[in-house]
Amino acid sequence: MQVQKSFEPKSNGAGTLYLVATPIGNLEDMTYRAVRTLRECELIAAEDTRQTRKLLTHFEIVPQKLFSYHEHNKAASGPELIRYIIEGKNLALVSDAGLPAVSDPGSDLVRLAVEAGIAVVPVPGANAALSALIVSGLPTERFTFAGFLPRENKDRRAALESLGQLEGTLLFYESPHRIVKTLEAMKEAWGPRRAALARELTKRHEEIARGTLDELLELLNQHPPIGEYCIAVEGESAEEAKERKDAWWQELELEEHVAHYEQEEGLSRKDAMKRAAADRGLSKRDIYNALLD
Structure with a gap:
């Protein structure tokens, strides 16, 4: 068992891993605390260093050292970053957009840090899935974030069958070239449930479409998908749950x-x-x- 006191002096001399949220589109969503943390940390690890350099330049942040940390190099880069923190350096981890460690390899670095007894501190900010949830018009009391569905048809159907039995609102990410296939699979698995499609959140062309899965598919047939999507779908109703259980x-x-x-x-x-x-x-x-x- 571990109990972390995030802001108390550390006796082991180790640094801290900060998970710093970055804007999902609109640069004005960057928080004062996020900017200060990026300025003060000796090290910054980024999913795409080119994208992060643009962000740092905009906020006039000059990193002491910028590392690349992504899905393809995490096995080698992760332990190296942990070693730096153990030696006393503070590290800020950022993703391309939004909260690090959500649907990206940052979760693996967090696990390594926890195993090494390193303090992990969140620096909250914008998040696409939660932004889509609160504008969807669907219930927000309970929800499940499912990220990207499996690509294989069999695995996707199995995931939808399991998720479809949950009562809270379901949240997904999807790319423009797969969004139609995903909505068709949802319609086949769940019928004409209410849903919302959010794209280009916080950007100039932000768009939220609300309706049934049938209606949203019709919209995409009329207007080809553009941009990254967040999908919010209503969960199983009490009537559906009772019918299934009986x-x-x-x-x-x-x-x-x-x-x-x-x-x-x-x-x-x-x-x-x-x-x-x-x-x-x-x-x-x-x-x-x-x-x-």
Whole structure:
């Protein structure tokens, strides 16, 4: 067990890892504290040093030392950065936009720091997912951040099936070239739920579209996707949850579920698999593949 006193003097002489939020678009969202922290830290680690240099130049910050830390070099760069902090240097970690360690390799550096007994201090600021949530018009009392969905169809369907049973608002990130496919998968898994699409948040062309998944797909068919997207989708309703929990097939294994339709209703194997797939919110291909394994 560890108890961190972030602002008390350290007896081990180690430095501190600061997680510094940067703007997600509008540079005015940079906080005074973030600017001061970047100026005072001996080291800055950035996901993209070119992007970060532009930010530092705008705020007239001259870094003592700027490191590259990203998904492809974290295995080698992470331990080196930790060594610097242990030696007494303060390190500020930034991502390209928003909060570091959210859907980026910063979480791995935090883990290394915690394991080494290093203090990890947040310097909060803009966050795209939470910004999308609060303007979505959907419930904010409970929510789940799911980041990017898996690319493979089978893995994506499995993730959507699991997430679809949650009652709070669901938050996702998605790129413009995958947004239509993702919304189509959500519609297939969950039906016409209410949702919101937020793009270019805090920038000049900020746009929030609210409607059902059907309506949002129609919008994207009329206006091709541009920019990075945040998706907010309503969670499972109380009625849906009750219906799912009361479903007669809940306690059955998949093979038993299909066999029921074959034996009790005289359906062909193909039609029985189709009915079972509809019950479980899966595709017939998923059922077929599962029964083959």
